[in-house]
Amino acid sequence: xxxxxxxxxxxxxxxxxxxxxxxxxxxxxxxxxxxxxxxxxxxxxxxxxxxxxxxxxxxxxxxxxxxxxxxxxxxxxxxxxxxxxxxxxxxxxxxxxxxxxxxxxxxxxxxxxxxxxxxxxxxxxxxxxxxxxxxxxxxxxxxxxxxxxxxxxxxxxxxxxxxxxxxxxxxxxxxxxxxxxxxxxxxxxxxxxxxxxxxxxxxxxxxxxxxxxxxxxxxxxxxxxxxxxxxxxxxxxxxxxxxxxxxxxxxxxxxxxxxxxxxxxxxxxxxxxxxxxxxxxxxxxxxxxxxxxxxxxxxxxxxxxxxxxxxxxxxxxxxxxxxxxxxxxxxxxxxxxxxxxxxxxxxxxxxxxxxxxxxxxxxxxxxxxxxxxxxxxxxxxxxxxxxxxxxxxxxxxxxxxxxxxxxxxxxxxxxxxxxxxxxxxxxxxxxxxxxxxxxxxxxxxxxxxxxxxxxxxxxxxxxxxxxxxxxxxxxxxxxxxxxxxxxxxxxxxxxxxxxxxxxxxxxxxxxxxxxxxxxxxxxxxxxxxxxxxxxxxxxxxxxxxxxxxxxxxxxxxxxxxxxxxxxxxxxxxxxxxxxxxxxxxxxxxxxxxxxxxxxxxxxxxxxxxxxxxxxxxxxxxxxxxxxxxxxxxxxxxxxxxxxxxxxxxxxxxxxxxxxxxxxxxxxxxxxxxxxxxxxxxxxxxxxxxxxxxxxxxxxxxxxxxxxxxxxxxxxxxxxxxxxxxxxxxxxxxxxxxxxxxxxxxxxxxxxxxxxxxxxxxxxxxxxxxxxxxxxxxxxxxxxxxxxxxxxxxxxxxxxxxxxxxxxxxxxxxxxxxxxxxxxxxxxxxxxxxxxxxxxxxxxxxxxxxxxxxxxxxxxxxxxxxxxxxxxxxxxxxxxxxxxxxxxxxxxxxxxxxxxxxxxxxxxxxxxxxxxxxxxxxxxxxxxxxxxxxxxxxxxxxxxxxxxxxxxxxxxxxxxxx
Numbered sequence: 033x034x035x036x037x038x039x040x041x042x043x044x045x046x047x048x049x050x051x052x053x054x055x056x057x058x059x060x061x062x063x064x065x066x067x068x069x070x071x072x073x074x075x076x077x078x079x080x081x082x083x084x085x086x087x088x089x090x091x092x093x094x095x096x097x098x099x100x101x102x103x104x105x106x107x108x109x110x111x112x113x114x115x116x117x118x119x120x121x122x123x124x125x126x127x128x129x130x131x132x133x134x135x136x137x138x139x140x141x142x143x144x145x146x147x148x149x150x151x152x153x154x155x156x157x158x159x160x161x162x163x164x165x166x167x168x169x170x171x172x173x174x175x176x177x178x179x180x181x182x183x184x185x186x187x188x189x190x191x192x193x194x195x196x197x198x199x200x201x202x203x204x205x206x207x208x209x210x211x212x213x214x215x216x217x218x219x220x221x222x223x224x225x226x227x228x229x230x231x232x233x234x235x236x237x238x239x240x241x242x243x244x245x246x247x248x249x250x251x252x253x254x255x256x257x258x259x260x261x262x263x264x265x266x267x268x269x270x271x272x273x274x275x276x277x278x279x280x281x282x283x284x285x286x287x288x289x290x291x292x293x294x295x296x297x298x299x300x301x302x303x304x305x306x307x308x309x310x311x312x313x314x315x316x317x318x319x320x321x322x323x324x325x326x327x328x329x330x331x332x333x334x335x336x337x338x339x340x341x342x343x344x345x346x347x348x349x350x351x352x353x354x355x356x357x358x359x360x361x362x363x364x365x366x367x368x369x370x371x372x373x374x375x376x377x378x379x380x381x382x383x384x385x386x387x388x389x390x391x392x393x394x395x396x397x398x399x400x401x402x403x404x405x406x407x408x409x410x411x412x413x414x415x416x417x418x419x420x421x422x423x424x425x426x427x428x429x430x431x432x433x434x435x436x437x438x439x440x441x442x443x444x445x446x447x448x449x450x451x452x453x454x455x456x457x458x459x460x461x462x463x464x465x466x467x468x469x470x471x472x473x474x475x476x477x478x479x480x481x482x483x484x485x486x487x488x489x490x491x492x493x494x495x496x497x498x499x500x501x502x503x504x505x506x507x508x509x510x511x512x513x514x515x516x517x518x519x520x521x522x523x524x525x526x527x528x529x530x531x532x533x534x535x536x537x538x539x540x541x542x543x544x545x546x547x548x549x550x551x552x553x554x555x556x557x558x559x560x561x562x563x564x565x566x567x568x569x570x571x572x573x574x575x576x577x578x579x580x581x582x583x584x585x586x587x588x589x590x591x592x593x594x595x596x597x598x599x600x601x602x603x604x605x606x607x608x609x610x611x612x613x614x615x616x617x618x619x620x621x622x623x624x625x626x627x628x629x630x631x632x633x634x635x636x637x638x639x640x641x642x643x644x645x646x647x648x649x650x651x652x653x654x655x656x657x658x659x660x661x662x663x664x665x666x667x668x669x670x671x672x673x674x675x676x677x678x679x680x681x682x683x684x685x686x687x688x689x690x691x692x693x694x695x696x697x698x699x700x701x702x703x704x705x706x707x708x709x710x711x712x713x714x715x716x717x718x719x720x721x722x723x724x725x726x727x728x729x730x731x732x733x734x735x736x737x738x739x740x741x742x743x744x745x746x747x748x749x750x751x752x753x754x755x756x757x758x759x760x761x762x763x764x765x766x767x768x769x770x771x772x773x774x775x776x777x778x779x780x781x782x783x784x785x786x787x788x789x790x791x792x793x794x795x796x797x798x799x800x801x802x803x804x805x806x807x808x809x810x811x812x813x814x815x816x817x818x819x820x821x822x823x824x825x826x827x828x829x830x831x832x833x834x835x836x837x838x839x840x841x842x843x844x845x846x847x848x849x850x851x852x853x854x855x856x857x858x859x860x861x862x863x864x865x866x867x868x869x870x871x872x873x874x875x876x877x878x879x880x881x882x883x884x885x886x887x888x889x890x891x892x893x894x895x896x897x898x899x900x901x902x903x904x905x906x907x908x909x910x911x912x913x914x915x916x917x918x919x920x921x922x923x924x925x926x927x928x929x930x931x932x933x934x935x936x937x938x939x940x941x942x943x944x945x946x947x948x949x950x951x952x953x954x955x956x957x958x959x960x961x962x963x964x965x966x967x968x969x970x971x972x973x974x975x976x977x978x979x980x981x982x983x984x985x986x987x988x989x990x991x992x993x
Contacts, residue, residue, distance in 0.1 A: 046077040047103060048117035051126040051181040053084065054205045055104070059155035059233045061211035063204070065110035065130065068102040070181060079103035086184040087193060095193060097186055107205075108212035111138075126182040133174065133202060137209035140167065144366065146210055148228045154237040156227040159207040162368055164255075165292055171206075175199035253319040254312065255287040256298075256327060257370040260348070260356065262377070262438065262447075278438045280348040282356075284337060285372075286312060286320055299344035327369045331360050353437040357449035377438075377447040383416045383456050385478060387469040388491030409463035410494070412478070416456055418446050432457040466494075467692040473498040474731065475724045479703075500535070501731030515562035520555060520593045525736055525743050529556045532734050534563060537639065537666035538570065542689030544645065544669040546735040549899065549923050550930020551743065553670045554589050557641055560668070562594055564638060565615045570665055572638020573616045577659065579644055580621045582900040584876050586643070590617050602632075609635055622647050622655050629658035637664040644899050645669035648688060649681035651697060656684060660691075672899070672926070673919040674733060679705040682729070690732055738929070750929050750937045755828075756945040757820035759801070759988075766800045766807060767947065767988050774986070779979050790982065794948065797986055801944035802848045802913055809847075815855040821912060821942045822855060828910065828940060829861060833888055838905045842924045843912040844894040852912070853891055863889040868896035879903065898924040904933045911941045914952045948986050 050067040057063040066084040067075055075081075083099045090096040105113070111134050117123040118131030140160045147161045163171065178198040187194045215229050227234040263279045286301050288294035288311075300309030301316050312319075324343060328334040333352050337343035348356070355361070361371045389410055416423050418441060423431075431439055431446075432453045439446055459480070464472075472478040473490035480486050490498055511531040514522050522530065529545060533556065536543035545553050557576075564570040576586055583601055590599045599617040602609065603624050612618070612635060625632060640662050642648060648656040667689045675682050683700045686693055694700045707721040736743050738750075759767060774793035781789055799806045802821060805813030815822060825841070832839055843849050846867050853865050864878050864887045882890045883905050890903065898920060906928040915921050921941075929937045943949045 047075065047079070047113050048120045048123040048127050050075055050077075050103075051124050051184070052110075052114065052117075052130050053086065053126070053182060053185045054107075054130065054201065054208070055084070055185065056201075056204045056208065058151045058153045059157045059211060060151070060159070060204065060208040061107065061157070062233070063107045063208035064104050065107060065114070066102040066104045066185075067113075067127070068100045072098065072100050074101045075103045077103055079105060084185065086181075087186050087195060088184070097193065106212070107208045111209060111212075124181070125179040129174075129177065129179055129182045130205065133205055134209060136170065136174065137206045140206070141210055141213060150236065150240055154235045154240065156230070156234045156236055156239075157207070158211045158213070158228065160210045164368060165289055168289065171202065172199060175202045178202065253289070254316055254323055255289055255368060256320060256323050257285045257287060257295075257372060258356075258364075259283040259285055259297075259372045260353070260374065262374055280350075280353050280438075282346045282348055284320075284324070284343050284345065286316065288312065297344065299342055302342045302344070327364060327367060330363050330367045330369070331355075350437060353447075354450050357437055357447070358451050373447060377445055381416065381418055381448050381452055381456055383414055383459060383486075385472075385480070385486050385488045386413050386415055386491055387411070387464065387472050387478070387488055388494055410466060410469045410492075411461060412464045412469075412472075413461040414456075414459045415489075418448070428453070428457050465692065467690070468695070469494045470497060471693060471695075471728055474501070475727045477724060497539075512563055515559055515566070517562045517596070518555075518559050518593055519595055522555070522559060523552070526552050526556050526559070529734060529736075530559045530563065533557075533560045533668060536732070537564070537668065538567075540666065541732065542667040542669075544671065544674060544685055544689055544733045546671055546674045546733055548737045549672040549926035550933075551736060551738065552931055553672075554586065554643075555593055557668065557670060558590055558594050561615075561617065561639060562597070564666075570638055571614050572636060572665060573612055573614060573618055574639040574641060575618045575620065575632065575635070575637045575662070575664070576641045576643060577620055577622055577625045578642075579647065579900060580623070580872055581875055581896075582643060583619050583621065584872060585900060585902075586617075586619050602628075607631075614638075625662075626655050626658045629661050633662050637662065639666050639668065640664040641668050641670060642685075642688065643670045645671040645685050645688075646673055646681065649684050651680070651684040651687065656688070660688060672923050673917070674735070675919070679708060679725075686729065686732055693732065694728070738926075747929070747931070748933060748936045750925075750939065752939040752941070754941045754943050755824060756943045756950075757824045758945050759820055759947065760804075760818055762804050762818055763800055763820070763944075764988060766804055767797060770796050770800065770807075771983075771986050771988065775979070775983055778982060793982075793986065797948045798913055799845065799848075801947050801949055802843070802845065803851055805851060806845060806848050813851065815851060815858075820944065822852070824942060825852070825910065825912070826859070828908075829856070829889065832908055833861065837888070837907050838882065838885065839889050839908045839910060840903060840906045840924075840928055841889060841891050841910045841912060842894050842897070842921075843891075844915055845913070846893055848912060849891045849893060856889065861889055862887050863891055865891040866897050867893040870896070882906075892924070892927075894920065894924055897927070901927045902930065902932065903927040904930060907935045907937060909937065909939045911939070914941065914943070914949055946988055951985050 047067040051070055053066050053068070055064045055066055066082070067077075067079075068084055068086065069075060070088065080103060082102055082104045084102040084104065085097050085099050087095050088098050110130075114127060114131040114134045116131070117127035118135065120128075123131075137160065140163070145160050145163065145167070146158050149157055149159055151157050175198040178201070183196045183198060183201050185196065187196060215231060227236045227239070259282070261281045261283060263281065284298040286296055286298055294308065294311055296306065296308035296312070298320060300306045301312055301320065302309075304310050320343070321338065324334065324337060328338060333348070333355075334346065337346055352360075356364075356371050364371060387410060416428055418431075421442065423441070427441065431441065431448065432450075435450050437447055437450060439448065464478075468478070469490070472488040473494040476488055477485050478488045511528075512534050514527060514530075529547070533543055533545065537560070545556065547553050561574045564572075578586060580603070583603065587599055587601065590597060594617075597615060597617060598613045599619065600606070602618050602620040607624065607628060609618070609631070618635075620628075620632070640659075642659060648659055650656060669685050669689050671685065674685060680697065680701065683694050683697055683705075687697075695703075704721050704725045708718050708725070738747055770793065774789070774796070778786055778789045778793065796807055803813075803815070803819040805815065805818065817823075829839065841849075841852065843852070849865055849867065853863055856863050864881065866875060866878055870878070878887075878890075879901060881887050882903060885905060890906070892898075894915060909925050909928050911921060911924070925937070925939055
């Protein structure tokens with residue numbers, strides 16, 4: 033729902049802590065919301081300032097009217113502020129109340145509950161209506177909860193003082209929100225004139241009679257419904273089950289909007305002979321006719337009832353019954369007129385899709401080897417039922433040929449929409465690939481020929497395989513024992529991971545082991561290699577593709593845990609596959625693999641492993657394309673961050689391990705990524721898509737965290753602390769200047785240029801938060817006294833080094849790390865700095881020196897050192913700046929917090945108070961929760977913010993000065 037361009041400025045979220053009152057107006061859209069402080073102090077937020085008269089308790093226990101300073105916004109501009117207040121921490125109850133009222137108004141408007149009318153001053157206005165009994169109950173419940181401050185503005189000219197009545201005041205606010213919604217030319221078609229489509233208020237006294245008629249038709253004191261009765265079914269039986277002898281009648285019923293139990297036939301209301309008929313009162317006849325006129329405008333066959341002496345019943349033809357069963361019934365229901373059908377007649381035709389092999393399964397799983405074969409197509413067939421009776425194709429054809437709503441089926445009369453029957457008949461069986469069948473079995477849904485999502489049941493081996501894969505860590509017949517050749521003892525969760533990897537690779541499915549860093553993915557994979565060598569069907573060398581920095585770690589762990597297993601590096605000048613043993617490990621880098629993919633593809637690998645598989649998260653990169661050309665009996669991806677920025681990265685990894693599982697990338701984006709990442713993660717559509725994706729992905733991605741029960745009980749505790757620090761005067765001045773200039777540049781750009789400017793602005797602000805010299809790119813900077821973060825880091829290191837602790841200091845900026853290296857050297861603090869340009873041999877030497885205690889402070893570039901290092905000597909991890917993705921920060925922390933750590937780990941995150949870093953911290957907390965539902969957005973999402981949202985994100989608030 034879009035709002036007018038006079039939306040609130042960035043400072044207005046501070047208003048959520050203020051009390052709020054609604055000030056009605058004529059027309060309603062001219063109403064305003066005043067934000068004020070009950071203590072009478074000025075509101076500390078920018079915006080249209082003024083005063084509002086409110087009733088406040090006085091010292092004598094009475095009530096006195098006081099004029100207090102306020103920020104006063106038009107209703108349309110206040111709606112975003114109020115909706116934010118509804119869920120904001122520390123929001124004033126009055127602001128939160130009106131935020132809840134905003135949500136109610138928008139929900140009613142989204143359901144089409146909008147009516148045109150005239151105000152007392154003859155202005156055109158839209159209001160909310162008609163409201164059903166549930167809507168009215170919700171409105172009254174909300175009005176009963178209205179806090180005193182929410183309607184503290186006294187009514188004019190009242191003595192003694194009177195405040196607005198809550199329900200009436202709430203209704204006026206709801207109408208003001210509705211009247212303030214954007215108007216379109218389509219409104220002129222609905223109202224018969226241009227007034228109700230114009231932005232500016234229009235005085236149209238000539239439409240007063242029309243408006244009164246509309247109001248009477250929608251606000252009548254009764255509701256109506258139609259009760260369909262069928263006579264002559266015995267005669268229809270005599271006509272050989274065609275239903276030709278049946279007669280349909282629609283009986284008009286009258287309901288009380290306030291008492292759902294009060295209902296009577298219209299004939300009773302007109303006669304007044306029964307207690308129910310008399311209970312509606314003397315105006316019921318006129319109210320019924322007004323409501324009936326509105327229903328007849330929606331469905332013309334009701335028109336004859338308007339001229340009847342008593343609008344009691346109407347005979348219906350077959351085609352009219354068909355309309356009521358289909359489109360007319362839905363249209364009447366939207367207008368508040370329900371249609372009630374005879375209970376004894378089954379009238380629901382349902383269909384479900386079934387996927388599976390053409391013939392019955394023998395339970396042996398013999399169909400599984402054909403799983404990845406495109407030629408081994410499976411059936412996608414339809415099953416239909418009427419009520420609880422399943423029917424075959426011949427019966428469905430007979431129902432469709434009858435073309436009548438009432439048909440005899442298996443000694444029972446059924447009432448069906450002929451159009452729905454014909455649509456069901458046109459659904460055709462088809463063939464689908466085994467992987468599509470497996471995906472349907474796992475998610476319980478599939479898309480039909482028209483792209484509509486339908487429920488699916490699985491049979492045969494897809495159902496069996498679904499049950500086997502449903503719980504990746506369950507103990508079953510496929511569980512394996514630790515290989516005898518492994519020179520270590522696997523932990524229970526590692527053994528379960530080995531069993532899972534064996535199960536997936538033996539089925540030819542592949543898998544992604546996405547355990548937290550430090551839980552032993554490497555030793556689990558080594559165990560898988562040893563286990564596969566004992567099986568004739570899976571022998572063959574294993575190729576491990578990894579970052580250059582991890583080759584040494586892989587070689588050491590293979591030599592340690594699988595002594596005697598041949599291992600070679602295929603890298604730099606040593607790029608030979610001569611005399612390749614069947615049980616050999618070959619280690620190579622992503623760059624070398626990309627250049628030598630053709631040579632590597634000739635080796636006949638038993639297993640190909642992609643370590644730190646986020647390196648192939650871009651499916652269009654040359655690296656990802658080259659990796660896909662390497663044939664292997666099975667593929668395994670290892671990563672601690674299967675989703676770093678968006679769901680397409682997850683697709684790239686899983687489509688490599690199990691090609692075709694998630695379908696083509698375009699279809700995956702349409703089905704899942706666009707829905708889940710579309711900015712409405714809490715919507716039912718996004719939640720349903722996330723759940724479907726989770727069911728589909730879960731069997732192929734094993735994810736364990738250190739915090740999971742029983743995973744790593746021997747790990748010591750980890751404590752995470754956000755340490756906020758104020759900017760220096762120099763930092764604050766630079767920050768505000770960059771915000772001002774950056775927002776001006778962004779406001780004048782669009783498309784890719786705008787996204788680039790947003791990233792430039794965010795990067796500059798983060799650098800200013802670190803140190804002015806980093807942003808200014810000073811060649812010979814003066815470092816002390818210019819950065820709150822550096823001062824805090826000095827204090828931390830003084831305390832920690834005095835206790836002989838070892839510390840990891842991460843920053844995403846190499847330039848910032850060099851500043852710290854220079855600064856700490858000047859203070860006499862021993863440090864070393866690892867970055868992307870550090871050679872492999874030097875990198876390994878630096879790790880050894882730190883682990884041996886020779887250097888107490890290890891400065892690390894987040895990207896270069898966030899993975900693959902074992903630095904368990906560190907008891908403290910400092911994040912100088914925040915990364916866009918919480919998983920990346922967690923990976924860096926896991927250099928210290930991993931298996932082998934014996935001391936508690938303290939994580940310190942340095943945050944510049946009142947700056948963008950505050951908002952990033954909040955965003956990361958929310959994003960971590962969404963990541964659990966398979967979602968990531970990262971920096972790219974920030975480039976799509978509106979100008980107002982961007983201004984709110986980067987604004988320097990008072991606490992940052």
